[in-house]
Amino acid sequence: MTTPPISIENLPRQNASQVKNKWGDVVRQVRQNGSVAITNHSAVEMVLLDAATYQQLTESLAALQAREQSVLDELSQRFDARLASLHQPDAGARLGALFDAKGKLGSKRPKVGASH
Secondary structure (H helix, E strand, O other): OOOOOOOHHHOOEEEHHHHHHOHHHHHHHHHHHOEEEEEEOOEEEEEEEOHHHHHHHHHHHHHHHHHHHHHHHHHHHHHHHHHHHHOOOOHHHHHHHHHHHOOOOOOOOOOOOOOO
């Protein structure tokens, strides 16, 4: 199970001068905590991550992007199917009959579901 991400405000901090002058200490802190916020004039400018954390983030991002693309592909297919029904030769007649009915169902029961 993965640990939840730590907010940037709660990360251990090192200022840019400490990173430059005490690189070994910063590396040890990153290995111990997984990440360190690098500050410049007390403002966080970047976050230093260990390789495992970076790999986990990139894999999670790739999985999310793949899932998003899958959902978009499904929606696109559904849209294309509905659009194709408007290109059928009898689409105009069906639409005309719908307007002529003026909201009355007649003897037919309404159709429901994902396919209608």
